[in-house]
Amino acid sequence: MAHDFNLHAPAGANKQKKVLGRGQGTGKGTTSGKGHKGQKARSGGKTYVGFEGGQMPLYRRLARRGFSNYPFKKEWQIVNLSEIEKRYEAGDTVDLASLTKKKLVKSVEPIKILALGELTKKLNFNVAAVSASAKEKIEKAGGEIKLNPPKPKALPKYKKAGGKK
Helix, strand or coil, X not given: CCCCCCCCCCCCCCCCCCCCCCCXXXXXXXXXXXXCCCHHHCCCCCCCCCCCCCCCCHHHHCCCCCCCCHHHCCCCEEEEHHHHHHHCCCCCEECHHHHHHCCCCCCCCCEXXXXXXXXXXXXXXXXXXXXXXXXXXXXXXXXXXXXXXXXXXXXXXXXXXXXXX
């Protein structure tokens, strides 16, 4: 049984590349679609994001003053009680090593336990922080909490000007 398939690409799927700079009759001769003169018409005439034609760009005109708390920001890895309930057996210890092994956390940032979900097993927690409602649920299930608060980041030390005399 012979099939008579008439397959073809939809209209506009296969477009020919426009050939530039091949004479007036092609429609893209002389300036090759770049307009007349100017930086963008030249070879290598690219600009960067925020370029304002040589004028001092906005991001350099604005003053950068004041205090930013960004270097001192605390990053937490959050784990909910619902995930712990699924992956732990009664009597287990919940700490960085076991959470990493069970793929609940990825990096070594301090861990905070939040109260989303229920906890029915008695577990021992050895983490950096626990929310108040999570603490209540853990203690209600008979678990223990030992907090290991994160150490503050060391600040860079600056040398005094002048040096040795």
